[in-house]
Amino acid sequence: MQLAIKRILFFIGLFALWELAIWIFSIPPVILPSPTTVFSSLFESLADGSLLKDLRASFSRLLIGLSIALIIGVLLGILLAKFKTADETLGSLILALQSIPSIVWLPLAIMWFGLNEKAVIFIVVLGGTIVMTINMRTGIKNVQPLYTKAAQTMGSTGIDLFFRVILPASVPYAVTGTRLAWAFAWRALMAGELLSSGPGLGYTLKYASDFGRMDMVMAIMVVIGVIGVTVDILIFQRIEKKVMIKWGLEQKEAA
Amino acid sequence: MFLSINNVQKSFPNQGKTEQVLRDINLNIEKGEFVSLLGPSGCGKSTVLNIIAGLLRPSEGELYLDNQQITKPGNDRGMVFQQAALFPWLSVEENVMFPLKKIMKKQEARETAQKYLQLVQLSAYANHSPHELSGGMQQRVAIARALAMSPRVLLMDEPFGALDEQTRIRLHDELERIWVETKKTIIFVTHSIQEAIKLSDRIIVMGTQPGRILQDIPIDIERPREKHLQQMAQYEEQIMKLLKNEIDKVAEEELKYAVSN
Numbered sequence: 001m002q003l004a005i006k007r008i009l010f011f012i013g014l015f016a017l018w019e020l021a022i023w024i025f026s027i028p029p030v031i032l033p034s035p036t037t038v039f040s041s042l043f044e045s046l047a048d049g050s051l052l053k054d055l056r057a058s059f060s061r062l063l064i065g066l067s068i069a070l071i072i073g074v075l076l077g078i079l080l081a082k083f084k085t086a087d088e089t090l091g092s093l094i095l096a097l098q099s100i101p102s103i104v105w106l107p108l109a110i111m112w113f114g115l116n117e118k119a120v121i122f123i124v125v126l127g128g129t130i131v132m133t134i135n136m137r138t139g140i141k142n143v144q145p146l147y148t149k150a151a152q153t154m155g156s157t158g159i160d161l162f163f164r165v166i167l168p169a170s171v172p173y174a175v176t177g178t179r180l181a182w183a184f185a186w187r188a189l190m191a192g193e194l195l196s197s198g199p200g201l202g203y204t205l206k207y208a209s210d211f212g213r214m215d216m217v218m219a220i221m222v223v224i225g226v227i228g229v230t231v232d233i234l235i236f237q238r239i240e241k242k243v244m245i246k247w248g249l250e251q252k253e254a255a
Numbered sequence: 256m257f258l259s260i261n262n263v264q265k266s267f268p269n270q271g272k273t274e275q276v277l278r279d280i281n282l283n284i285e286k287g288e289f290v291s292l293l294g295p296s297g298c299g300k301s302t303v304l305n306i307i308a309g310l311l312r313p314s315e316g317e318l319y320l321d322n323q324q325i326t327k328p329g330n331d332r333g334m335v336f337q338q339a340a341l342f343p344w345l346s347v348e349e350n351v352m353f354p355l356k357k358i359m360k361k362q363e364a365r366e367t368a369q370k371y372l373q374l375v376q377l378s379a380y381a382n383h384s385p386h387e388l389s390g391g392m393q394q395r396v397a398i399a400r401a402l403a404m405s406p407r408v409l410l411m412d413e414p415f416g417a418l419d420e421q422t423r424i425r426l427h428d429e430l431e432r433i434w435v436e437t438k439k440t441i442i443f444v445t446h447s448i449q450e451a452i453k454l455s456d457r458i459i460v461m462g463t464q465p466g467r468i469l470q471d472i473p474i475d476i477e478r479p480r481e482k483h484l485q486q487m488a489q490y491e492e493q494i495m496k497l498l499k500n501e502i503d504k505v506a507e508e509e510l511k512y513a514v515s516n
Contacts, residue, residue, distance in 0.1 A: 150340035153308050154354035154404060155330030164353070168344040247343045248386050 033215035042219035065124025077136020102127035120192035127188030128181035139173025179236035263316035291451035299466025333401030339393035341385040348381035354404035391422035
């Protein structure tokens with residue numbers, strides 16, 4: 001509870017300072033809009049339903065992109081963990097790709113798919129796939145040998161061993177991979193939408209910027225940030241924590 | 256002969272050299288016997304057990320269980336490790352059902368699992384997750400899981416080594432009771448002389464460098480053995496004398512290692 005109060009006070013203070021600074025230095029709204037105008041345009045876009053429309057469009061792209069990324073990531077991770085040659089060749093390529101922000105693929109993606117949904121989804125898929133692949137690979141490689149040995153003494157081998165022991169044993173890493181893939185995909189989506197066509201949060205942000213509506217730009221930035229944090233904390237961190245405790249990788253906090 | 260180990264040798268490559276860890280292991284075990292492999296660390300007692308389990312291959316020699324050669328792990332040999340090795344994504348009951356999935360229908364598997372959970376007195380915890388159980392309870396589930404597939408031999412690799420003293424004593428009694436009820440052949444690896452004397456029909460005392468059998472000692476004390484403390488003490492003294500040299504050797508080796516580092 002104290003934590004909540006501290007945070008509320010911090011944000012009230014921050015907004016007050018911000019408002020005050022704009023008033024004292026008379027900063028024009030195209031340079032930095034005041035928090036009141038930011039929040040009023042946030043409510044405005046909420047009220048006229050445009051924000052909801054943008055959210056729906058962005059989330060549908062994200063869901064498609066992230067789902068594809070997770071499926072490819074799991075499969076590639078398994079491939080790299082199980083086949084040494086694939087790991088030594090394809091694995092090095094994937095590590096190299098990791099250092100390229102997925103958005104820089106957009107020019108190519110536009111040439112391949114056109115300036116449309118598909119190009120943006122491609123960026124999202126790239127953003128999520130690589131981190132999922134790397135986590136899945138680590139998860140399968142790090143399965144406790146004790147689990148495998150125990151299963152073998154119970155007559156489990158080959159495919160049976162893989163599906164009933166190795167895959168479930170790597171779930172904690174898969175969950176972490178999913179959380180990171182979401183974070184990467186979300187950033188990639190916003191970047192992609194900024195440079196693509198609407199509707200969508202990123203697109204509306206770009207649109208507002210073209211008309212010098214910095215209050216709207218910041219309102220959307222707030223929405224992007226809030227969604228990013230909320231999904232991470234409310235969904236992924238909770239699941240991750242539960243899995244970690246159940247898999248015995250983390251002790252339950254003393255309640 | 257039920258289980259026979261003939262001329263087993265085992266060496267591992269170690270820093271470019273081959274290091275012999277087991278030399279001339281010959282052992283015959285009768286059906287229903289409770290046999291302990293006892294020795295200081297490094298005597299290869301766990302290696303012998305892993306070879307019987309089929310998790311390791313001997314460098315030379317052969318093993319036969321009921322006249323069938325052992326070449327790989329199989330569900331005719333159940334194994335209990337020092338860590339319970341329960342699968343955290345399954346409930347207690349599902350863990351016990353794990354080895355049954357391929358050999359019986361689901362309903363039958365569930366009933367069998369229930370039966371063995373009852374044997375270890377944990378049927379009330381069937382739907383719990385392993386992480387909700389104490390170490391001793393987890394180890395009992397592991398025993399139930401190994402027994403549920405009706406193995407011909409139960410292999411136990413220092414199964415109570417990670418537990419506290421009180422739990423260990425309770426589980427000794429419980430294991431003895433299970434052994435009497437199921438008449439299983441049990442091969443039990445331990446470094447505790449008292450544990451071995453309390454539980455076994457026979458103790459195979461092993462020495463180090465290379466791992467080998469020093470002596471095969473039948474323990475002729477009526478059960479329950481807590482009532483014959485004096486006889487137990489005599490055996491303890493006998494085995495202590497036998498192992499004294501070996502323990503000195505290990506200590507010396509460790510000292511050398513510490514100095515060279």
